[in-house]
Amino acid sequence: MMNIVENFDLFAPRLINKQELISSGHRACSGCAEVLAVRLMCKALGENTVIASATGCMEIISSMFPTTAWQVPWIHVAFENAAAVASGVEAGLKALRKKGKIDDRYVKVVGMAGDGGTMDIGFQALSGAMERGHDMIYVCFDNEAYMNTGIQRSSGTPMGASTTTAPAGKVSIGQKTWKKNMPEIMVAHGIPYVATACPSYPLDFIRKVEKAKSIQGPSYIHCFSMCPTGWRSPSHTAVSMGRLAVETGVFPLYEVENGHYRLSPDMPKKLKPVKSYFKPQGRFRHLTPDQIEMIQEKVTVEFGKLVEKAKFLKTGNE
Amino acid sequence: MGKRIGMEVAVAVAEAVGLCNIDMAAVYPITPQSHIAEHLSDLVADGHIDCEFVTVESEHSAMSAVIGASGAGARSYTATSSQGLMLMHELLPIASAMRLPIVMGIANRAVSGPLNILNDHSDIMPQRDAGWIALFVENAQEAVDLSIAAFKIAEHKDVMLPVSVNIDGFQLTHMVEPFEMPTQEEVNEFLPPFVPHATLHPSKPVTMGAFAMSDYFTEIMKAKDEAVKASKKVIQQVFDEWGEKFGRPYKLVETYKADDADVMMLTMGSMGETAQMAIDELRAKGVKAGLVKLRLWRPFPFEELKAVIGNAKKLIVTDRACSFGGPGGPVFSEIKSALYAEARRPLIYNYIIGLGGRDVQVKEFVGMFENVLADTANKAADTYEFWGVRE
Amino acid sequence: MTLKTWRELPIGCVVSEPGSASEYHTGSWRSQRPIWNDTKCIKCGICYVFCPEGCVQQTEEGFFKANMDYCKGCGICAHECWPRAIKMVEEG
Incomplete structure (x- = not known):
């Protein structure tokens, strides 16, 4: 498996849009994989894009007045409404293009937010925008807690992770709930395209964004975005940590096109144990072997379900 | 047309x-x-x-x-x-x-x-x-x-x-x-x-x-x-x-029989028409009553308001909301501050009226004028009252 | 940089110079810097792909280097470079 990844890597830069649509000088933490994911997403989207961003790390680090890191049209309004703002931009552009008030080119509208802005406070606006069928992409950059406000738990925080509002303590494991399965909720909306992605797999991520871009209608990409600051891991490990999340099945890469499931080719046939993913991260350091085993069981079961879906809900041609 | x-x-x-x-x-x-x-x-x-x-x-x-x-x-x-x-x-x-x-x-x-x-x-x-x-x-x-x-x-x-x-x-x-x-x-x-x-x-x-x-x-x-x-x-x-x-000109502050009024009322929105009928009744009785209708709430038309208040001695401000524990109705507090620096300013009375759809009839607007005119000692000036509240 | 007065602000505070954040040099945050060993480099460009700053550039000879105005010294490039052609060294 590793060989395939390496071969992909060999060709990587030649396959990637050279244009940087989020400029250097942004103020993301050193080793931020979320801004890396945003950078890669922009490369896949290209210039004919409008982005509506929620409040959060990516907004704060990129738009300090009177400067901006963005090279594409970009709007930020509030925390919980990126999807609603994007839906309005889409409706506005559609009307203006139809009436010949703007140049006649196809522009893709993208909503983006973190896990809190997507899975918690922005959940309703996202559900509404997806249900209404706007021609837009929504990308959740999931770093598994409210990192911008100081590592508080969200519904995207995984079981057992220690955060500042669900800290590990003498009588607490840290996060006591299982991570909300947001991609499945999006699948349940019956939208044409849902995918999970991770910047540690740049070509897979870029391909998925390009796919979403090519679809007329709503699509959702859930991008696992490693956060060295919040996960209490060294900055140089961000990309390798994402790889481990995928290789352990903690964050499987797959896509669902019109209800048909497909595991990404990057997914290994045999998963690594979750403890290899937990070990380098300070947020999981307190977990006992029993607790890790409990999480391992859940990961195995959930991955099994996904494999079954991919087996039984695949397209006829495959 | x-x-x-x-x-x-x-x-x-x-x-x-x-x-x-x-x-x-x-x-x-x-x-x-x-x-x-x-x-x-x-x-x-x-x-x-x-x-x-x-x-x-x-x-x-x-x-x-x-x-x-x-x-x-x-x-x-x-x-x-x-x-x-x-x-x-x-x-x-x-x-x-x-x-x-x-x-x-x-x-x-x-x-x-x-x-x-x-x-x-x-x-x-x-x-x-x-x-x-x-x-x-x-x-x-x-x-x-x-x-x-x-x-x-x-x-x-x-x-x-x-x-x-x-x-x-x-x-x-x-x-x-x-x-x-x-x-x-x-x-x-x-x-x-x-x-x-x-x-x-x-x-x-x-x-x-x-x-x-x-x-x-x-x-x-x-x-x-x-x-x-x-x-x-x-x-x-x-x-x-x-x-x-x-052919329908509008102003930031509209008035009705305000030019020579001694006692005025201020309304916002649809109640202006009912209040207008009360003004007619009062005028028929010889009371020099007038009406100010605030069309523009923000930006607040300070100069325009001052200009129409003229020489009125008393001003009744009606409010359709309350600033709880505050100075009374929000419009009242705004009007007071608008007129604060004026050397000649009317006594200002505040009635909080028509809350949650409660009807306010012509006779009630007349009643507000009568109350204010009866307040010869000016005791009720600068205070507010929930009009028609059951005690 | 002179700060604008209220009269000079663009209407709605719209920022109309795309990418102007690059005025700010994040390189000052760095405590380590990446050093490329071109003899080991296979020009795969993985350092370019994985740089969160987008500050790794390809030279005319096809090798790579980081723009030190922006490199925050995270070390992802060195960690991900599988021919081990990049080494992080302490600044100063």
Whole structure:
């Protein structure tokens, strides 16, 4: 498996849009994989894009007045409404293009937010925008807690992770709930395209964004975005940590096109144990072997379900 | 010339907005606003207007979507009421800070709790400091006229601010009244195409809604305050243009028999017409009563208000909301501060009236005047009272 | 940089110089810097792909280097470079 990844890597830069649509000088933490994911997403989207961003790390680090890191049209309004703002931009552009008030080119509208802005406070606006069928992409950059406000738990925080509002303590494991399965909720909306992605797999991520871009209608990409600051891991490990999340099945890469499931080719046939993913991260350091085993069981079961879906809900041609 | 017709006011407002060549509307249903949303969608469904109607899942998303669309350069409209307006609250100062000329119809309704779907002004008053231009209308004709004029005010290059048109819920929105509906040609002549100050389009990438630290925040707030204040001139200018074209001139502060009045009353919205009848009754009895009707709530028309108060000795300010534990009604407190520095100013009385749809009849307005005139020792001046409350 | 007065602010605080954040040099945050060993480099460009700053550039000879105005010294490039052609060294 590793060989395939390496071969992909060999060709990587030649396959990637050279244009940087989020400029250097942004103020993301050193080793931020979320801004890396945003950078890669922009490369896949290209210039004919409008982005509506929620409040959060990516907004704060990129738009300090009177400067901006963005090279594409970009709007930020509030925390919980990126999807609603994007839906309005889409409706506005559609009307203006139809009436010949703007140049006649196809522009893709993208909503983006973190896990809190997507899975918690922005959940309703996202559900509404997806249900209404706007021609837009929504990308959740999931770093598994409210990192911008100081590592508080969200519904995207995984079981057992220690955060500042669900800290590990003498009588607490840290996060006591299982991570909300947001991609499945999006699948349940019956939208044409849902995918999970991770910047540690740049070509897979870029391909998925390009796919979403090519679809007329709503699509959702859930991008696992490693956060060295919040996960209490060294900055140089961000990309390798994402790889481990995928290789352990903690964050499987797959896509669902019109209800048909497909595991990404990057997914290994045999998963690594979750403890290899937990070990380098300070947020999981307190977990006992029993607790890790409990999480391992859940990961195995959930991955099994996904494999079954991919087996039984695949397209006829495959 | 427009045709004189009779129509439910909410439907008439939707018709008027439909004449404005809007590109996009996002409206969430709420009583008593819903008829605006319903009729606008009828106009879209029947192909009468070429507009993207976005059936959002909440008022919060309605305001978010019109902000997005307006940012894209689309002429955008929304409407709401009460709880819906409260849900939008977070976004209102953002829309004005971004200088997006959104027009919003508000079917004014009491704010919960307890839940009450009927009319007062407790929904718009908490939005006072949002940086929106706020207009109040009294009848169907004004609702129609100002819903159209609002776009011209909002989109004026020296304004570029969102505008709310406040229409009393039920008392006005659900009345069938006769009025003159402008024709499409007339509106086309009156309302120029929307030229946005910036747009979200790849032809010229811009960043909207950048965040600001303390080094810029004060300057940004000052610029916004100046922009809202400066809009007053344009508002009167647009009203004058409207008057010239349609023969119905409007003022920022309207009056009725105010010129020689000794005792005056101030109203906002639809109750002005009832109060007017009370003035007639009082005048017939020889009382020099007059009425001031505040059309523009923000920016506050200080000079215009002072000019019409003239030499009145007593001023009754009616409020349709209360600032609990505060100085009384919000309009009362505003009028007091507007007149504070005047060497000659009337004694000011405050009645909080018509809460949650409670009817206020002509005889009650007369009663308020009588109470104030009977207060020869001026004991009740500068105080407020819940009119008609059961003790 | 001179701060604008309230009168000089663009309407709605719209920022109309795309990418102007690059005025700010994040390189000052760095405590380590990446050093490329071109003899080990196979020009795969993985350092370019994985740089969160987008500050790794390809030279005319096809090798890579980081723009030190922006490199925050996170070390992802060195960690991900599988021919081990990049080494992180302490600044100063």
